[in-house]
């Protein structure tokens with residue numbers, strides 16, 4: 665391909681164009697996989713260091729270039745360790761698409777930053793009843809971040825959401841009551857899920873593991889978590905590592921509506 669000055673020195677063939685397009689698609693897929701999670705910040709940090717390294721190398725700053733070069737040498741290994749969950753999910757998705765054109769885990773990949781079909785009444789009503797009974801509960805609402813790795817740590821259900829189902833799961837005698845329930849794409853996807861526990865030293869000592877797990881998930885992803893305390897019967901909502909405690913059913917409904925249906929869609933279904 666003949667290019668105009670000042671790009672005439674570039675020899676750009678069809679293969680190069682296809683190469684650039686494929687890299688663009690790959691980077692976009694990676695962005696979709698990482699968006700809404702702290703992994704995206706880590707990836708952007710790594711990319712910034714790499715760009716500085718390239719610049720420093722071009723400018724011929726020997727010492728800085730060799731220091732960053734050492735860093736780059738271990739970068740691939742560090743990347744594999746840091747992103748092991750994301751790499752695993754990416755490969756699982758690629759495998760599913762190749763074999764089944766989507767497969768049973770296809771719903772995790774659907775694009776939706778909030779679930780317009782999700783009725784909120786079952787959650788508000790179940791939280792109210794569980795709070796009265798002082799029965800603990802942990803309910804996670806997936807948004808853009810992929811929660812499949814957390815769902816896979818528990819029992820996959822893929823059931824229709826209802827107040828009765830939520831109450832049955834969290835009853836103390838239920839074999840599914842321990843851990844968290846995950847809601848995604850309008851369905852109850854899994855129960856008994858293990859969440860990452862927040863290591864934030866500023867979390868009040870009065871909050872135990874259930875609340876720390878809710879905080880931990882929202883620090884790592886853009887999920888929203890509803891917590892019912894077994895000890896106090898208080899209902900809390902957690903978002904972006906922040907906890908809103910002791911909420912009334914009306915407050916739970918309006919906050920959930922605001923966060924999960926920002927456009928006001930489907931709130932009528934409640």
Ligand SMILES: Nc1ncnc2c1ncn2[C@@H]1O[C@H](COP(=O)(O)OP(=O)(O)OP(=O)(O)O)[C@@H](O)[C@H]1O
Pocket residue numbers: 800801802841842843844857858859860861870871872873874875876877892893894895896
């Ligand atoms: N990492 C985790 N992921 C999911 N659920 C967890 C996790 N850690 C603890 N839990 C749930 O929290 C329960 C223990 O809650 P704990 O009493 O320590 O927390 P808490 O924040 O004080 O809550 P509560 O006010 O209900 O007592 C466990 O039985 C389990 O169901």
